[in-house]
Amino acid sequence: MRRCMTSLNMFRLAHIPMLYRTFKAVTRYETGMANVPVHFPNGDVCCRWCPMFLRFEEPFERYSCRLTGDWIADIGARQEWCPLKFEEV
Numbered sequence: 001m002r003r004c005m006t007s008l009n010m011f012r013l014a015h016i017p018m019l020y021r022t023f024k025a026v027t028r029y030e031t032g033m034a035n036v037p038v039h040f041p042n043g044d045v046c047c048r049w050c051p052m053f054l055r056f057e058e059p060f061e062r063y064s065c066r067l068t069g070d071w072i073a074d075i076g077a078r079q080e081w082c083p084l085k086f087e088e089v
């Protein structure tokens, strides 16, 4: 009996890719990368000047970072977890 169940499970697993194709599900992803410059005026490096990633969430009346998805409490500072990298001068 146990052997039958295992065979049945193997049969099902083997057909998962076909099922994905049948129902137009995502079966793989291509991944792209980009370097996006963000310019902070006069060396004032804070979220306020980050138009690319700072977003005001109307329903919550709070700011969030599009890059990380985290809430931003103070847009006058750069968050501790900010993923932007700066070139050493």
Ligand code: SF4
Residues within 6 Å of the ligand: 046, 047, 050, 053, 054, 064, 065, 066, 067, 068, 078, 079, 081, 082, 083, 084
């Ligand atoms: S945390 Fe960094 S990337 Fe996100 S909004 Fe602030 S400065 Fe921009």
